[in-house]
Amino acid sequence: MTEADQDRIGEVVEANTHNFTVQCYRLYKAPPLGAIIRSVDPSIFAVVSQVSTQSLDPGRPVIARGEKSQTIDDVYQSNPQLSRLLCTRFQGLTIGYTSNEVLVQGLPPLPPRIHAFVYSSTPQEVAAITHSLDFLHTLVSGGVYTSDEVIVACLRQASSIVTDGSEFLVRAGKILAIELTGQFARLNAILKKLT
Amino acid sequence: MALDLSKTIKQLDSLIGRLKNGQEDRDQRLYLALEAMKATSPESLQNKLNNPSPRPFLWANATERLADSHWPADVPDDFSVISVDGSHIDVDRHVPVACALINIGGCILRYGTQPNAYLFNKPRIYSGNELYLTEQDQKITEVSVEGAVLGLKRTVEEIRSLEPLLNNVPPDVPTLLLLDGSLVLWGIAGRGYPPIVRKEILQEGLIPALESLRLLALNQKLALAAYVSLPRSTEVVNALRLHLCTSDAGQCARLCSNRRSPISPCSMVNHLMDRDLFERLLEPGQRSGVFMTNSTVVSQHYGKNHQICFFYLHSGEEIARIEVPLWVAENNDLLSLTHTLVLDQCHRGVGYPVAVSEAHEQAIVTGPDRQRFREMVEASLTKKGLPVYTSEKSRSKRMAWL
Numbered sequence: 001m002t003e004a005d006q007d008r009i010g011e012v013v014e015a016n017t018h019n020f021t022v023q024c025y026r027l028y029k030a031p032p033l034g035a036i037i038r039s040v041d042p043s044i045f046a047v048v049s050q051v052s053t054q055s056l057d058p059g060r061p062v063i064a065r066g067e068k069s070q071t072i073d074d075v076y077q078s079n080p081q082l083s084r085l086l087c088t089r090f091q092g093l094t095i096g097y098t099s100n101e102v103l104v105q106g107l108p109p110l111p112p113r114i115h116a117f118v119y120s121s122t123p124q125e126v127a128a129i130t131h132s133l134d135f136l137h138t139l140v141s142g143g144v145y146t147s148d149e150v151i152v153a154c155l156r157q158a159s160s161i162v163t164d165g166s167e168f169l170v171r172a173g174k175i176l177a178i179e180l181t182g183q184f185a186r187l188n189a190i191l192k193k194l195t
Numbered sequence: 196m197a198l199d200l201s202k203t204i205k206q207l208d209s210l211i212g213r214l215k216n217g218q219e220d221r222d223q224r225l226y227l228a229l230e231a232m233k234a235t236s237p238e239s240l241q242n243k244l245n246n247p248s249p250r251p252f253l254w255a256n257a258t259e260r261l262a263d264s265h266w267p268a269d270v271p272d273d274f275s276v277i278s279v280d281g282s283h284i285d286v287d288r289h290v291p292v293a294c295a296l297i298n299i300g301g302c303i304l305r306y307g308t309q310p311n312a313y314l315f316n317k318p319r320i321y322s323g324n325e326l327y328l329t330e331q332d333q334k335i336t337e338v339s340v341e342g343a344v345l346g347l348k349r350t351v352e353e354i355r356s357l358e359p360l361l362n363n364v365p366p367d368v369p370t371l372l373l374l375d376g377s378l379v380l381w382g383i384a385g386r387g388y389p390p391i392v393r394k395e396i397l398q399e400g401l402i403p404a405l406e407s408l409r410l411l412a413l414n415q416k417l418a419l420a421a422y423v424s425l426p427r428s429t430e431v432v433n434a435l436r437l438h439l440c441t442s443d444a445g446q447c448a449r450l451c452s453n454r455r456s457p458i459s460p461c462s463m464v465n466h467l468m469d470r471d472l473f474e475r476l477l478e479p480g481q482r483s484g485v486f487m488t489n490s491t492v493v494s495q496h497y498g499k500n501h502q503i504c505f506f507y508l509h510s511g512e513e514i515a516r517i518e519v520p521l522w523v524a525e526n527n528d529l530l531s532l533t534h535t536l537v538l539d540q541c542h543r544g545v546g547y548p549v550a551v552s553e554a555h556e557q558a559i560v561t562g563p564d565r566q567r568f569r570e571m572v573e574a575s576l577t578k579k580g581l582p583v584y585t586s587e588k589s590r591s592k593r594m595a596w597l
Contacts, residue, residue, distance in 0.1 A: 076310075078543060079549070080304055080306065081312040
């Protein structure tokens with residue numbers, strides 16, 4: 001399947017070494033928390049965190065409109081302009097990239113370009129990027145850029161895609177035990193959510 | 196130095212004090228004016244308004260009784276509302292290139308079974324000969340397209356932009372074209388413009404654009420209206436004033452100004468505005484009867500089909516003036532559609548038509564936009580190796596040094 005045939009999610013609108021922000025083409029059509037996505041030219045892989053929907057224009061606050069509507073869909077149908085004035089964005093925490101067609105886990109030399117297209121990763125890509133689990137080091141040491149909930153969501157989703165999900169989670173748990181040496185409470189909270 | 200607010204507040208207090216003192220008298224006159232309005236018979240009103248003599252004020256011709264009111268019809272299952280608005284950057288002699296920019300913004304909102312929205316804006320730069328209205332007869336007459344003339348041109352471009360937008364809505368869906376402000380180009384009256392301005396702006400601009408919409412409306416349910424928020428007009432008040440007036444035209448011209456009269460009973464309506472009357476006459480959702488403006492710009496230049504009529508609407512939040520061309524006012528279906536959809540737009544827009552609001556947001560050129568436009572002009576000149584200069588006055592304003 002070519003890239004053009006895949007569903008494109010959106011475009012990069014802000015980027016730095018650790019993460020990038022993607023604006024979705026369609027309202028509320030962000031990938032779920034923890035999903036692995038990919039920007040292209042060059043390929044940079046990231047884990048979805050912090051999905052948000054807000055006014056496209058920061059100067060125009062959103063107001064309540066549904067007092068006389070029965071459902072939330074009624075609100076959108078009665079105010080069709082909303083779909084053009086709101087936008088969904090999400091952050092991608094960078095975990096790897098492709099260099100000379102070789103998958104490298106870690107931060108790329110340069111962040112993606114603004115307007116780089118962003119796609120959902122295929123199951124094959126998810127399996128490849130999560131194979132060595134080295135990306136956990138990047139996520140765990142991400143500091144302010146990441147949260148344990150993102151790590152949990154990512155591992156859960158990846159375990160449902162790779163061939164042996166249970167074995168994958170056991171391996172991930174062992175690596176987290178090393179990465180979080182001396183942080184027992186934190187490790188315990190993550191492992192509880194994975195089981 | 197900034198404005199001295201301590202000096203200003205004293206004057207403001209004095210102003211508010213005077214307003215408060217006059218409030219009781221004003222309320223009393225308003226009550227009497229409303230009673231007079233309700234008591235006006237159609238025959239006596241028509242007789243007075245249709246056989247006028249020159250007066251120092253502008254009054255509306257009434258097609259119904261002054262105090263008539265109407266409820267809206269049901270909102271159609273499917274309908275569209277299209278709105279456009281404009282903004283411009285005027286020619287600035289402190290900028291090294293003579294140019295102006297008109298930005299037309301708008302929206303197409305589709306409601307009902309297939310709700311959708313299309314928002315757009317189209318900026319266009321005018322330069323060179325485009326900055327002049329030119330007529331070459333025995334001698335060349337040229338008028339610069341800047342200041343008020345640029346504003347008139349922008350209004351014409353707004354209305355011209357409506358027709359192509361209709362390709363985006365199915366012809367069998369009732370559609371309202373809704374503009375911000377007035378359909379009457381008041382600015383062209385009484386300024387002593389040479390005939391070329393009226394020719395370009397009205398005869399070759401506004402009127403053909405209105406006519407093309409009228410022709411389309413022959414085959415589809417299409418209405419055109421303009422929304423005036425917080426109107427300050429006094430044409431209906433003046434119709435009542437004329438109806439009440441017991442003086443002859445000569446006495447009226449000698450004693451009265453366009454906004455007040457020193458003698459009774461005309462003085463009853465001094466300083467009242469149309470919206471003061473309709474705020475008390477109309478229930479939320481109701482509209483007034485239809486009136487026709489007597490503006491000389493309209494009566495002399497708009498042609499028979501495009502005479503401008505208007506009614507007042509109680510939107511629930513304010514009294515708005517809705518202007519429509521005669522071809523809408525005379526068609527009960529289109530008039531009713533206009534009333535219903537403008538009211539519906541006000542409800543959806545929390546008191547102000549949502550389409551007009553979105554068109555404005557698309558059209559607006561902000562202060563920072565103007566600054567960036569100027570910088571773009573200068574950057575483009577530099578890129579091509581052309582000289583960039585500015586006036587010392589402009590530089591001084593930008594760098595308010597000590």
